[in-house]
Amino acid sequence: MPVPLSREKIAATAIRLADAHGLDGLSLRKIAKELGVGPMRLYDYVINKSELLDLMVDVVYARIAEVGQRSGWRDTVLAIAHATRDAALDHEWFSDVLGGRPHLGPHALAVGEATAAALSAAPGVRDIDDLQRAVGALNAFIIGSVRREVTERRTARSTGTDEAAFQASLGPYLTRMLKTGRYPTVARLVIDGAHLNAEETFNHNLTTILDGMTRQRPT
Amino acid sequence: MPVPLSREKIAATAIRLADAHGLDGLSLRKIAKELGVGPMRLYDYVINKSELLDLMVDVVYARIAEVGQRSGWRDTVLAIAHATRDAALDHEWFSDVLGGRPHLGPHALAVGEATAAALSAAPGVRDIDDLQRAVGALNAFIIGSVRREVTERRTARSTGTDEAAFQASLGPYLTRMLKTGRYPTVARLVIDGAHLNAEETFNHNLTTILDGMTRQRPT
DNA sequence: GTATTGGTGGATACACCGTACGGTAGCGGG
DNA sequence: CCCGCTACCGTACGGTGTATCCACCAATAC
DSSP, X not given: OOSOOOHHHHHHHHHHHHHHHTTTTOOHHHHHHXXXXXXXXXXXXXXXXXXXXXXXXHHHHHHHHTTOOOSSHHHHHHHHHHHHHHXXXXXXXXXXXXXXXXOOSHHHHHHHHHHHHHHHTSTTOOSHHHHHHHHHHHHHHHHHHHHHHHHHHHHHHHHOSSHHHHHHHTHHHXXXXXXXXXXXXXXXXXXXXXXXXXXXXHHHHHHHHHHHHHSOOOO | OOSOOOHHXXXXXXXXXXXXXXXXXXXXXXHHHHTTSOGGGGGGTOSSHHHHHHHHHHHHHHHHHTTOOOSSHHHHHHHHHHHHHHHHHHSHHHHHHTTTSOOOSHHHHHHHHHHHHHHHTSTTOOSHHHHHHHHHHHHHHHHHHHHHHHHHHHHHHHHOSSHHHXXXXXXXXXXXXHHTTSOHHHHHXXXXXXXXXXXXXXXXXXXXXHHHHHSOOOO
């Protein structure tokens, strides 16, 4: 009644709900109720739930695209990668769809364009085949990293971070598994390795990959 | 009646159905019907659907683990990576859960152990922090690559591979977008770049990343 | 002024989902 | 022989996305 509803408003409240209760807790009925409207009203603005998801995704990409162009190709790539990671940490559901559907919204395309343009200016990227591989590798790394990190954060939150709660929840099974001695290296990683800073690790690996793929290869 | 049902049998038919109709098309009711049983019978073997998913995932990891140990660390890593990719191409739903939940089944742990053990023998991986980063980078790349490839394959299948069908389905929107001139680099990639062999690209990028992260860095 | 039309918003309905629950039938022990 | 227990199973509930129909109301035609 006050404001007549719109795709933007629907996407915004959908994002709010998804942030709060996850993608599984998101339903058209709840969105409609939040907007004080019957469920079927949403279908005047959106074809189906999948299109609504695309809408939400592109809103997030809009925020990522805001980082804009930096001075050098490398700074641009780093900025986009970190912005993507930040966005996924703010909207964990974003990591659930990352890489799972084609991102064709205008802002997603803008981010893709900025990334590709930056990489095409990198040394070692000589022709379009190089560029395609570089874009693929970079995006693959970002998608995988962000997914892993969000998943880790979720399990950490659900089990509790401290040693005791961890031992109590996954422990009965996982510690038994590790005690078998069949997974010594994994055991060492689990026991010794929880203290690494996530952003630092992300940045470190990102740097390594950029270095690796922009190095001149023997033709 | 004939064979009294078991976790393995349930997982097997669940995998068959998921292969055929995707993860969205998978339901406990359909699995039960396929087994000639009431839906609630499954709950005698499985706590809930999520545990069934974990079961399915670990069956796939069992196949990946079969590649076993190779002579050198590098061959081992390559074999595991390719086996993971192959498994995801055989079971596309696998890519949907890849990285989206902790993989704690025995076979998943075995694969993780083999990967970590191999990487710990790589040059340039000096302490456990290096190892943790290396494992993270590698897994991130694999997860992202496989997801991307499966997604591409799905959209290609749904739109049709040939130029005409592609132009007809995504064309009206995507070609219009690209015609705006705002995404010149993406346009070049889309128009010129479809012919790269997927496995080759995967292998190429994988090699690049392994080279990058096993190179000695200045302390 | 009245009848008709068009379009808009809502309620209802359907098919399906995961899963909680209550009953029943078969079987071992007293 | 009867009782109690256990293992199984059908039914039912609350939820989902979405198609369809219906009631209302404004504006037009006569």
